[in-house]
Amino acid sequence: MAFAGLLFVTFADTALRPWLPGLLWFDRAPPPLPLLTAFYLGSHAYRATRPLFLAVLLGAMQDCFSVAPLGYFAFLFGLAALLARGLNRYLHADSGAAFAILSLFCGLGYAFCALLLAVLAGGSPHAAGFGDSLLSALTGALVAPLVWRMWEASGLFREALRVRSYGLEHMLR
Amino acid sequence: MRLTRERTFVALLALLLVLTVLGRRELPGEEALPGLYRSLVYDPFLDPGPAPAVEPDPELRMEELRVLADSLQRQNRELREKNSALEKLLGLKSELGLGGWAYTPVAARVLSIEPGTYRRFFRISRGAADGVAAGMPVVDGTTLLGIVASSGASTALVRRLDDPQSRIEVEVETQERAFPGVAQGTGDGTLRIRLLRGADAVLEGAAVFTTAYDARVPAGLLVGRVEQVQDLDRDQVLEVVARPTAAFERPVHVEVLLSAEPR
Numbered sequence: 001m002a003f004a005g006l007l008f009v010t011f012a013d014t015a016l017r018p019w020l021p022g023l024l025w026f027d028r029a030p031p032p033l034p035l036l037t038a039f040y041l042g043s044h045a046y047r048a049t050r051p052l053f054l055a056v057l058l059g060a061m062q063d064c065f066s067v068a069p070l071g072y073f074a075f076l077f078g079l080a081a082l083l084a085r086g087l088n089r090y091l092h093a094d095s096g097a098a099f100a101i102l103s104l105f106c107g108l109g110y111a112f113c114a115l116l117l118a119v120l121a122g123g124s125p126h127a128a129g130f131g132d133s134l135l136s137a138l139t140g141a142l143v144a145p146l147v148w149r150m151w152e153a154s155g156l157f158r159e160a161l162r163v164r165s166y167g168l169e170h171m172l173r
Numbered sequence: 174m175r176l177t178r179e180r181t182f183v184a185l186l187a188l189l190l191v192l193t194v195l196g197r198r199e200l201p202g203e204e205a206l207p208g209l210y211r212s213l214v215y216d217p218f219l220d221p222g223p224a225p226a227v228e229p230d231p232e233l234r235m236e237e238l239r240v241l242a243d244s245l246q247r248q249n250r251e252l253r254e255k256n257s258a259l260e261k262l263l264g265l266k267s268e269l270g271l272g273g274w275a276y277t278p279v280a281a282r283v284l285s286i287e288p289g290t291y292r293r294f295f296r297i298s299r300g301a302a303d304g305v306a307a308g309m310p311v312v313d314g315t316t317l318l319g320i321v322a323s324s325g326a327s328t329a330l331v332r333r334l335d336d337p338q339s340r341i342e343v344e345v346e347t348q349e350r351a352f353p354g355v356a357q358g359t360g361d362g363t364l365r366i367r368l369l370r371g372a373d374a375v376l377e378g379a380a381v382f383t384t385a386y387d388a389r390v391p392a393g394l395l396v397g398r399v400e401q402v403q404d405l406d407r408d409q410v411l412e413v414v415a416r417p418t419a420a421f422e423r424p425v426h427v428e429v430l431l432s433a434e435p436r
Binding site for chain 1: 178179181182185186188189190191192193194
């Protein structure tokens with residue numbers, strides 16, 4: 001089910017990207033739904049690594065739908081999940097609002113990482129769309145509570161939820 | 174175990190990084206991609222360029238087209254009405270100008286000017302097959318050129334007004350009244366009209382028209398203009414020298430008035 005959920009998010013994001021609403025002049029930067037999912041997985045990983053692998057899998061799916069170098073999104077989503085897991089220690093994402101703040105910071109970090117990686121991969125900073133990535137971080141933070149609620153309610157990532165419960169219990173000890 | 178997984182994850186990330194840096198895919202241009210794939214593909218390195226132009230609202234566009242259609246229909250209706258009015262005017266003109274005669278004009282081409290010292294004829298490209306018969310008037314607009322003298326199967330010979338054997342009943346118009354007379358060709362390019370007594374008021378430049386007394390031609394066709402008024406034999410009957418208005422040498426196309434019968 002988790003795999004189906006990742007596949008659905010990836011496909012929906014790619015297929016609906018041209019029609020996803022932006023914010024006024026942010027039309028070129030619709031909210032990155034797969035990236036938010038990767039943040040969600042990372043914020044629920046705690047000490048476990050399985051959600052991180054799920055984020056890599058999500059990025060690999062995104063690679064299938066893109067003309068980016070193979071492994072580009074897989075690497076970035078894994079890194080984003082790792083970043084979210086690290087930030088989750090300070091910005092504990094136990095609500096939609098907290099997840100939005102976490103997503104904003106993670107999105108900014110993702111934008112810088114994406115820029116560096118694009119330059120390493122032979123692209124130019126201009127072509128990497130750094131500005132669009134920053135705007136995506138903002139629009140992503142705005143819709144982050146909805147994404148958080150969706151995954152919390154769907155229970156598709158029970159493994160992540162189970163890990164979070166385990167982590168919370170472990171932290172309370 | 175957990176440490177191993179984390180190491181595996183880090184190794185995976187490193188592998189992906191290498192793949193990303195070294196494995197840039199060379200894909201064909203966007204135009205070469207299949208349509209479905211092109212709609213699904215996502216290029217993070219692609220410079221999106223300027224924002225696409227905003228498509229006009231379909232409903233707004235439809236409204237504009239509806240207004241345009243209404244405007245065109247209104248113009249069409251006005252033009253039809255105007256056309257109808259003009260057709261009526263044309264009909265009225267033919268009735269007024271040609272004395273209420275029913276006729277069917279048939280266009281013809283002037284084939285040749287018939288040679289001859291005294292004869293004044295020309296040949297046209299319509300004949301008996303087209304309904305042209307002897308005695309029918311030939312006009313150029315509202316100006317009388319002559320009368321069909323004979324018709325073959327596909328051509329006809331037209332006697333010009335200035336032919337010495339041409340006789341047309343006409344009337345010379347003055348300000349007070351019209352004086353009837355008979356216009357006779359002279360062979361020198363003029364017409365000679367004998368008017369009855371009392372035509373003193375005829376001045377040079379007066380217009381000469383066909384009259385309803387001549388059964389062959391409709392009334393009201395312009396024949397010529399008066400050049401000279403004289404009474405050489407002093408018999409109180411004026412002789413008027415008129416010059417035909419028709420430019421016999423110039424017309425290339427003329428009209429034969431078929432079935433010139435009164436309504």
